[in-house]
Amino acid sequence: MDDLHLLTASEAARLIREGRLTSRELVEACLAQIDAREPAVQAWHYLDRDHALAQAEAADAAHKAGKPHGALHGVPVGIKDVFDTRDMPTENGCALHAGRTPRYDAAAVALLREAGAVILGKTVTAELAYYTPGKTRNPYDPARTPGGSSSGSAAAVAAGMVPLALGTQTNGSTIRSASFCGVYGYKPTHGLISRRNCLRLSGTLDHVGLFARSLEDVAIAGEALMRFDDGDEDMRPSAPAPLRRVLAEEPPVEPKLAFVKTPVWDKAEPVMKDALAELVEALGSKVEPVELPDVFAEAWPAQKTIMEADIAHNLRREFERGREKLSPAMQQCIERGRAITAKDYLAAQALARDLEAEIAEILFAYDAILTPAAPGPAPAGEATGNPLFSTLWTLTGVPAVSLPIMADQNGLPMGVQLVSCRGDDARLLRNAHWLVKILS
Amino acid sequence: MDDLHLLTASEAARLIREGRLTSRELVEACLAQIDAREPAVQAWHYLDRDHALAQAEAADAAHKAGKPHGALHGVPVGIKDVFDTRDMPTENGCALHAGRTPRYDAAAVALLREAGAVILGKTVTAELAYYTPGKTRNPYDPARTPGGSSSGSAAAVAAGMVPLALGTQTNGSTIRSASFCGVYGYKPTHGLISRRNCLRLSGTLDHVGLFARSLEDVAIAGEALMRFDDGDEDMRPSAPAPLRRVLAEEPPVEPKLAFVKTPVWDKAEPVMKDALAELVEALGSKVEPVELPDVFAEAWPAQKTIMEADIAHNLRREFERGREKLSPAMQQCIERGRAITAKDYLAAQALARDLEAEIAEILFAYDAILTPAAPGPAPAGEATGNPLFSTLWTLTGVPAVSLPIMADQNGLPMGVQLVSCRGDDARLLRNAHWLVKILS
Numbered sequence: 113m114d115d116l117h118l119l120t121a122s123e124a125a126r127l128i129r130e131g132r133l134t135s136r137e138l139v140e141a142c143l144a145q146i147d148a149r150e151p152a153v154q155a156w157h158y159l160d161r162d163h164a165l166a167q168a169e170a171a172d173a174a175h176k177a178g179k180p181h182g183a184l185h186g187v188p189v190g191i192k193d194v195f196d197t198r199d200m201p202t203e204n205g206c207a208l209h210a211g212r213t214p215r216y217d218a219a220a221v222a223l224l225r226e227a228g229a230v231i232l233g234k235t236v237t238a239e240l241a242y243y244t245p246g247k248t249r250n251p252y253d254p255a256r257t258p259g260g261s262s263s264g265s266a267a268a269v270a271a272g273m274v275p276l277a278l279g280t281q282t283n284g285s286t287i288r289s290a291s292f293c294g295v296y297g298y299k300p301t302h303g304l305i306s307r308r309n310c311l312r313l314s315g316t317l318d319h320v321g322l323f324a325r326s327l328e329d330v331a332i333a334g335e336a337l338m339r340f341d342d343g344d345e346d347m348r349p350s351a352p353a354p355l356r357r358v359l360a361e362e363p364p365v366e367p368k369l370a371f372v373k374t375p376v377w378d379k380a381e382p383v384m385k386d387a388l389a390e391l392v393e394a395l396g397s398k399v400e401p402v403e404l405p406d407v408f409a410e411a412w413p414a415q416k417t418i419m420e421a422d423i424a425h426n427l428r429r430e431f432e433r434g435r436e437k438l439s440p441a442m443q444q445c446i447e448r449g450r451a452i453t454a455k456d457y458l459a460a461q462a463l464a465r466d467l468e469a470e471i472a473e474i475l476f477a478y479d480a481i482l483t484p485a486a487p488g489p490a491p492a493g494e495a496t497g498n499p500l501f502s503t504l505w506t507l508t509g510v511p512a513v514s515l516p517i518m519a520d521q522n523g524l525p526m527g528v529q530l531v532s533c534r535g536d537d538a539r540l541l542r543n544a545h546w547l548v549k550i551l552s
Numbered sequence: 553m554d555d556l557h558l559l560t561a562s563e564a565a566r567l568i569r570e571g572r573l574t575s576r577e578l579v580e581a582c583l584a585q586i587d588a589r590e591p592a593v594q595a596w597h598y599l600d601r602d603h604a605l606a607q608a609e610a611a612d613a614a615h616k617a618g619k620p621h622g623a624l625h626g627v628p629v630g631i632k633d634v635f636d637t638r639d640m641p642t643e644n645g646c647a648l649h650a651g652r653t654p655r656y657d658a659a660a661v662a663l664l665r666e667a668g669a670v671i672l673g674k675t676v677t678a679e680l681a682y683y684t685p686g687k688t689r690n691p692y693d694p695a696r697t698p699g700g701s702s703s704g705s706a707a708a709v710a711a712g713m714v715p716l717a718l719g720t721q722t723n724g725s726t727i728r729s730a731s732f733c734g735v736y737g738y739k740p741t742h743g744l745i746s747r748r749n750c751l752r753l754s755g756t757l758d759h760v761g762l763f764a765r766s767l768e769d770v771a772i773a774g775e776a777l778m779r780f781d782d783g784d785e786d787m788r789p790s791a792p793a794p795l796r797r798v799l800a801e802e803p804p805v806e807p808k809l810a811f812v813k814t815p816v817w818d819k820a821e822p823v824m825k826d827a828l829a830e831l832v833e834a835l836g837s838k839v840e841p842v843e844l845p846d847v848f849a850e851a852w853p854a855q856k857t858i859m860e861a862d863i864a865h866n867l868r869r870e871f872e873r874g875r876e877k878l879s880p881a882m883q884q885c886i887e888r889g890r891a892i893t894a895k896d897y898l899a900a901q902a903l904a905r906d907l908e909a910e911i912a913e914i915l916f917a918y919d920a921i922l923t924p925a926a927p928g929p930a931p932a933g934e935a936t937g938n939p940l941f942s943t944l945w946t947l948t949g950v951p952a953v954s955l956p957i958m959a960d961q962n963g964l965p966m967g968v969q970l971v972s973c974r975g976d977d978a979r980l981l982r983n984a985h986w987l988v989k990i991l992s
Contacts, residue, residue: 348788348789349788421898422898425899452893453892453894454861454889454893455892457897459868
């Protein structure tokens with residue numbers, strides 16, 4: 113096994129469970145790949161090799177002692193540096209948070225540990241998960257962005273440094289980064305994964321996201337993470353989503369997709385438009401074009417209103433005590449946010465709920481929405497690229513997945529986004545699986 | 553039985569269950585009392601005697617047919633005219649809503665019907681449950697206010713027109729109206745009773761409230777109303793609160809009360825201060841003075857910020873389309889609300905959560921907080937009186953009950969308010985019961 117670092121999380125977990133691979137071997141392979149690629153990619157903000165290996169050895173010892181395995185036993189995972197970790201610094205990509213060492217794990221990190229994962233290290237985030245990029249480069253082309261703000265997590269998975277990584281999405285951080293880096297990106301239904309002890313920008317918009325190199329990995333990690341937590345006010349108790357079981361099933365009837373261009377279609381690059389047109393043609397009767405009602409155009413200003421007002425509130429201490437240590441983009445965001453009226457804020461929140469209901473109505477007739485994951489391939493010289501093909505789905509809290517199944521003429525990846533209605537995550541992943549299979 | 557109209561809901565329900573009273577007899581007695589007192593009190597906005605009697609006859613027929621009884625079978629209930637009723641107009645005390653005939657019952661009304669109640673009629677509300685009073689007078693003195701905005705419900709119960717009535721509270725509408733009218737008023741923990749199809753002023757602040765002439769009635773109606781409803785975004789599924797069972801129990805140890813003057817103590821009238829001092833002295837070691845930390849002073853401006861911003865949002869259609877039909881007070885409220893920034897709004901929401909946690913901390917050491925229900929007896933010539941002794945408990949969503957156990961030198965009632973922490977409703981009612989007993 114020369115390419116241990118390219119194993120998916122599910123393959124690696126199976127081999128470890130069967131005693132054919134140790135966590136230490138796997139982690140060493142990932143660290144070797146990091147040694148090889150990190151100088152160009154710069155995905156990691158914090159990585160302590162000894163601590164990673166010590167976790168791997170503990171996993172191996174537990175295996176030898178016959179202790180029960182979690183679904184990710186011994187599997188290394190990268191964590192965007194906005195999730196608190198009790199054993200590593202968490203600096204949120206912000207100079208003001210330098211040296212911050214939280215006492216508690218974020219809920220998502222604790223659940224990954226409970227599933228047996230090795231927390232390999234912390235990946236680079238844009239400043240405070242917003243706009244100003246960190247050091248990470250696109251693994252396909254160092255002149256291009258890996259996307260953001262979950263830049264390091266997307267790049268690390270794409271570069272084979274780790275099979276799985278945690279990100280977040282408040283606008284398009286998970287979906288477009290996955291698209292730019294050619295990996296699977298998954299933003300679950302809002303409120304299915306706890307955000308406790310994670311950097312808070314906006315309760316309405318913040319989502320935990322996932323990067324992986326297979327849909328099975330997305331499902332395994334999603335299941336491990338979807339546990340009710342009273343500490344996240346947007347969560348509701350619910351039976352666990354059977355992501356893995358449903359993913360493994362055939363759709364009972366052939367899915368029918370709605371091809372939705374969205375009101376920002378003219379921002380898509382010709383190469384994306386062409387690739388999607390080709391895809392839609394190949395799908396034939398399995399897909400139909402659906403036009404969104406005009407009111408959907410209001411989603412983009414509404415998302416901006418909520419995001420900026422919430423950021424101004426949630427980062428008020430940073431702004432009041434150290435604004436000169438924030439990037440100009442962040443300062444301007446907070447200044448805009450402070451000027452927003454409650455009237456506009458509440459209207460935007462109400463619009464989000466209305467649009468979510470409209471999406472559910474559209475999805476009475478279709479199994480999923482097919483739409484771009486980004487305007488085109490990863491750009492150069494544009495900060496972290498444009499999130500606007502995610503904005504609507506983030507605002508409405510519906511689940512979305514980016515599938516790495518297209519590329520431009522230079523081989524740069526482009527994602528197809530599938531979207532479903534709230535709570536329909538398991539079927540979304542199954543339909544994504546179906547789509548990938550019929551196109552391969 | 554000469555005074556059928558003075559039966560409590562629980563007494564009446566028992567007699568009906570035992571076949572010793574018909575719902576028709578009871579409703580007729582209530583209607584006769586309304587005939588006698590309504591000219592002076594003016595509690596009712598809508599009352600169709602035939603429709604009330606038809607409901608009573610249906611309840612009697614069900615009884616005769618041996619059908620199962622709900623806890624309020626055949627008992628008439630008054631409904632503040634902000635709860636939608638599918639069989640009566642609902643006009644929200646607002647000229648713009650004149651002639652409004654909803655298609656569906658409010659969740660609270662539907663649950664009362666399910667418990668067997670006769671929906672007697674709709675009681676007078678201040679304009680849009682806010683400030684500008686309707687026609688209702690205080691049953692103790694027609695020159696004085698019954699309180700508000702739940703004016704009609706409080707007055708109807710006090711005047712013996714109906715044993716039980718629904719109100720709401722967004723600032724102090726239930727607690728101070730109960731205090732002014734000498735009845736029990738109960739504002740449950742926020743999120744325990746659904747507000748679906750009820751006039752919405754503020755999701756954060758709106759509560760369904762109850763008026764009754766006994767704590768047992770409060771418990772019976774509270775239990776009937778506390779049913780999880782997905783249609784109220786602030787509700788969480790939970791096991792039913794055992795209000796009646798716990799109310800009937802003796803406290804396992806003698807309760808210890810915290811006497812909290814609150815930062816608005818200097819707004820209490822001397823007669824209220826004296827009555828409370830006397831009460832505290834009579835309670836001896838059962839009560840201790842507790843001073844709230846300084847931060848609590850911020851509760852009043854925070855409640856105003858949230859209320860006005862939310863009202864400006866939720867009544868935007870009324871304001872935009874018919875502002876000249878709104879009272880000057882309401883127009884000014886909405887104008888102020890439209891100018892509030894999201895920054896201040898979100899800070900006020902965060903403060904509310906912080907203060908709720910502080911109250912929970914204080915209540916580690918005490919069984920309940922003892923505090924005034926209003927500044928003094930019902931005033932004359934002051935709209936609906938001052939809600940400020942309820943503001944803090946409404947903002948923080950904690951349960952509160954007003955006990956009609958004090959009076960001024962002229963016999964005008966004054967309420968004592970007991971408050972507990974979120975979710976502690978059953979024990980709050982039990983401790984209230986204990987307090988009433990030891991003082992009687």
